[in-house]
Amino acid sequence: MNQPIRRLSFVVALLFSMLLISTTWIQFVSAKDLDSRPGNRRTLLDNYSRERGAILVDGSPVAKSVATKDELKYVRTYPSAKLYSQITGYYSFTYGPGGGLEGSEDTLLSGRSDKLFYRRVVDMVTGKAPSGANLELTINPKAQQAADRALGNQRGAVVALDPRTGAILAMVSHPQYDPTTLSSHNLNNVARAWKSLNADPTRPTENRTIAGNLYPPGSTFKLITAAAALSSGKFTEGTEIPGPATLDLPQTATNLPTDDHQPCGPGDKTSLTHALEISCNSAFGWLGLELGGDSLRAQAAKFGFGDALRVPMRVTPSVVPAQLNAPQSAQSAIGQYDVRVTPLQMAMVSAGIANKGTVMRPYLVKDTRNGNLDIIDQSQPEKLSQAITPEVAAALTRMMVTVVQSGTGTPAQIPGIQVAGKTGTAQHLKGGAPHAWFTAFAPANDPKIAVAVVVEDGGNVGNEAFGGKVAAPIARQVIEAVMKP
Amino acid sequence: MTTVTSFRPRNRRNVELVLLLLAVTIVLVAYLNVGLAIDGAFPPDLIKYGFGLLVLSVGFHLALRWRASYADPLLLPIATLLNGLGLVMIHRLDLAYGRTGSHLLAPKQLIWSALGVLIAIGVIIVLRDHRHLRRFTFTAMAVGLGMLLLPLMPGIGRNINGSRIWIGLGPLSFQPGEVAKILLVIFFAGYLVQTRDVLSLVGSRFLGIGLPRAQDLGPILIAWLASVGVLVFERDLGSSLMFFGLFVSMLYVATERRSWIAIGMILFCAGSYVAYLLFGHVQVRVLLWLHPFSDKALAASDQLVKGLMGMAKGGLLGSGLGRGHPEFTYFPESDFIVPSFGEEIGLIGLFALLLLYVLLVERGLRTALGVRDGFGKLLAVGLSFSLALQCFVVVGGVTRVIPLTGLTMPFLSYGGSSLLANWSVVALLLRISDQARRPLPDADELANVSSAHTQVVRRP
Known part of the structure; x- marks a missing residue:
């Protein structure tokens, strides 16, 4: 009987080897994955037991952890309450980290990231209590406050970029909320706040600049149509193109009228510059027919449409639909039909034109610092794409300057600073008030800031809204905040 | 030229004593560790418990010196260490849950441990030769099967954690399957040593494997039906797998025919599959096993998931005893004591723990190789393979090798029935190993005896 007993001992060895493998799999190979599973109470407690990193704007915290005496050793507070709510997001014991940097940079803030490995070892040796990394943002607090104040109680979004680097200077989405209500340790109140935030039809937790429901861009999209036209080589700023009161669309009974139902120039003709200046629908519709949907789509993609960006929060990609037929191309050329954008994308269009055609990758975190404020990681500006040639960019800049000087964008004028911009009024519901748009950069000869503003449903002006009247003053105030000391 | 060297057989009792003291020291250090980690103070009852543990284990050691001096020297220290570490973990969980008074589990477990050791000492003293057990072959079968099916009796059977493997008598609950395990091993050993010649006859050949005759299939079919019955009616895949695996492996050792293993595996797989198709509770177990993180599985139970998260948090080195959160898992002191250890002593500590079990089983199998009678071989194989x-089944269940079942980890888990049964297993193995390692009477002595007028054969 000894032979089978020896064989059986191999079976025993096999059984136990399987256990050694399975425990190794759980405790070593997939441990990280299990640790970061939602609802892992151990990870949550672990995170709460050490000081979470702060989020800093210009050196002062907009989110920080404060020591408490209860079981969770630190409570998260947001000193500016609502102003940075969509940027920071929330840090809730019940609902976890989310809604902004708290969610997307959780591993850094909590100190679990591999980037902090060396420091964790040092902390372990020196016996120092481990803490998370601090994030210093690119936000300019003056621009952020100006944007918040200018938007007031209207629903909408403002985003400002430094066109030379892609650094995000302001990111405001209205309505806002106070993340402190979710980070409190009074879990009943947190549950109540969470419920009412989620039930709110105005969706306050949403960051409209990058991840809200996408907006139709309206006439601001004409910048892309104009860029495509100039880049095709068939048109220059001065080229005369048809601009009738109503443009007949082929294959369909609907037509494309101008806003005031008047021709855009004498003899139903207009120059490209003038068409942009007065935002002539029929002229740009005609350009859409001439250039075709694919050309518009390709030009938009060069500006970043369709890219899944992370700033580091996830940005919803903006879209120009594929396979447009002729009337759809004409509609798309003026930013209607199914073209959908984020405000960040429209700011990137202005920034690209401002930066001689080079679109920079947008980013929100300037650098990552450890507990002693030593820099661990610094963001370097990075080129996203070359959307247009410098010559086309210069021509577009001249055209955008006329929009603000004498066209639809006059409310954006700033004494002493040349502003280049484009208005937009986007119909999105039949009979409903349109969204008001404005995107701009300044100073035109040496751009330091690019802005995009959208005010939902015409803001306080309602049906009267049009981009120049409602959105342009907001952009002006943000530019002023950055440019004027 | 060969030289015959005479050597004095060594019983290794002193090695056992040293290892035993080492085991007790490890347990006391672990206990001290828990006290310092949780209360930040020297646990005041350390000396009391340490003394108690020492008296029990040294008492057992002395009993071995007296009645089984050639017994295997590793079995007792390993069992002591495992039992002690289990006690430490249960005590640590008492503290985590803030239990007091009669709700404390560690003192109860300590009493059960003491009882287990006393019973084991009793077995060593009373049972002078394991072959006496052969007389009780069929008694063991009747009592064993009865105990296995006892939880199904209305009135005393209890359904705990979805498995009906408990009986309740007043405030006490008992898992009779643990004791049934030993009785059935005795029965299998006695039965198979009688019938092994018949069962190893080859009927026909198929794919080069000799198949047994059809009329010899009866016993395996009965064992199969019983195990499927346990699976279906007691909802316990673990016991079912264990009993059937035990029977098939002992059948294989007795007959040396691999065909029995093939037949057994086919029968078991078929039975499990049919049970899976027919019974909802089996399907839930399989779902929890394959997709524990799916919404459907989480709605049914997040027990397994919580255990996995605890183990993952432990990582390589563990949080340290008293510094993790094993209390977040359900039943961290019984079914899920292995994840509790994984969290606090890490993968490295868990490996050490598993290797202790490997060593325990290996010493048992070595005993089976060494012992000279067929019954003893089968008994030792059965007992060690059942461990x-x-x-x-337990560790595989919590680490997703097989579906989760409701068995307890030998020596570690909280539970009186399990402790009593496993200490008895160790006592039986010690008894058999004494027989296996005891030197044969030397040649001179035998020669003297055979030259005498009356032939006297010394009892081995």
């Missing part, structure tokens, strides 16, 4: 299978 191995039980470890596999």
Whole structure:
């Protein structure tokens, strides 16, 4: 009987080897994955037991952890309450980290990231209590406050970029909320706040600049149509193109009228510059027919449409639909039909034109610092794409300057600073008030800031809204905040 | 030229004593560790418990010196260490849950441990030769099967954690399957040693494997039906797998025919599959096993998931005893004591723990190789393989090798029935190993005896 007993001992060895493998799999190979599973109470407690990193704007915290005496050793507070709510997001014991940097940079803030490995070892040796990394943002607090104040109680979004680097200077989405209500340790109140935030039809937790429901861009999209036209080589700023009161669309009974139902120039003709200046629908519709949907789509993609960006929060990609037929191309050329954008994308269009055609990758975190404020990681500006040639960019800049000087964008004028911009009024519901748009950069000869503003449903002006009247003053105030000391 | 060297056989009792003291020291250090980690103070009852543990284990050691001086020297220290570490973990969980008074589990477990050791000492003293057990072959079968099916009796059977493997008598609850395990091993050993010649006859050949005759299939079919019955009616895949695996492996050792293993595996797989198709509770177990993180599985139970998260948090080195959160898992002191250890002593500590079990099983199998009678071989194989299978079913269940079942980890888990049964297993193995390692009477002595007028054969 000894032979089978020896064989059986191999079976025993096999059984136990399987256990050694399975425990190794759980405790070593997939441990990280299990640790970061939602609802892992151990990870949550672990995170709460050490000081979470702060989020800093210009050196002062907009989110920080404060020591408490209860079981969770630190409570998260947001000193500016609502102003940075969509940027920071929330840090809730019940609902976890989310809604902004708290969610997307959780591993850094909590100190679990591999980037902090060396420091964790040092902390372990020196016996120092481990803490998370601090994030210093690119936000300019003056621009952020100006944007918040200018938007007031209207629903909408403002985003400002430094066109030379892609650094995000302001990111405001209205309505806002106070993340402190979710980070409190009074879990009943947190549950109540969470419920009412989620039930709110105005969706306050949403960051409209990058991840809200996408907006139709309206006439601001004409910048892309104009860029495509100039880049095709068939048109220059001065080229005369048809601009009738109503443009007949082929294959369909609907037509494309101008806003005031008047021709855009004498003899139903207009120059490209003038068409942009007065935002002539029929002229740009005609350009859409001439250039075709694919050309518009390709030009938009060069500006970043369709890219899944992370700033580091996830940005919803903006879209120009594929396979447009002729009337759809004409509609798309003026930013209607199914073209959908984020405000960040429209700011990137202005920034690209401002930066001689080079679109920079947008980013929100300037650098990552450890507990002693030593820099661990610094963001370097990075080129996203070359959307247009410098010559086309210069021509577009001249055209955008006329929009603000004498066209639809006059409310954006700033004494002493040349502003280049484009208005937009986007119909999105039949009979409903349109969204008001404005995107701009300044100073035109040496751009330091690019802005995009959208005010939902015409803001306080309602049906009267049009981009120049409602959105342009907001952009002006943000530019002023950055440019004027 | 060969030289015959005479050597004095060594009983290794002193090695056992040293290892035993080492085991007690490790347990006391672990206990001290828990006290310092949780209360930040020297646990005041350390000396009391340490003394108690020492008296029990040294008492057992002395009993071995007296009645089984050639017994295997590793079995007792390993069992002591495992039992002690289990006690430490249960005590640590008492503290985590803030239990007091009669709700404390560690003192109860300590009493059960003491009882287990006393019973084991009793077995060593009373049972002078394991072959006496052969007389009780069929008694063991009747009592064993009865105990296995006892939880199904209305009135005393209890459904705990979805498995009906408990009986309740007043405030006490008892898992009779643990004791049934030993009785059935005795029965299998006695039965198979009688019938092995018949069962190893080859009927026909198929794919080069000799198949047994159809009329010899009866016993395996009965064992199969019983195990499927346990699976279906007691909802316990673990016990089912263990009993059937035990029977098939002992059948294989007795007959040396691999065909029995093939037949057994086919029968078991078919039975499990049919049970899966027919019974909802089996399907839930399989779902929890394959997709524990799916919404459907989480709605049914997040027990397994919580255990996995605890183990993952432990990582390589563990949080340290008293510094993790094993209390977040359900039943961290019984079914899920292995994840509790994984969290606090890490993968490295868990490996050490598993290797202790490997060593325990290996010493048992070595005893089976060494012992000279067929019954003893089968008994030792059965007892040690049942330990191995039980470890596999428990640890495999919490680490997703097989579906989760409701068995307890030998020596570690909280539970009186389990402790009593496993200490008895160790006592039986010690008894058999004494027989296996005891030197044969030397040649001179035998020669003297055979030259005498009356032939006297010394009892081995």
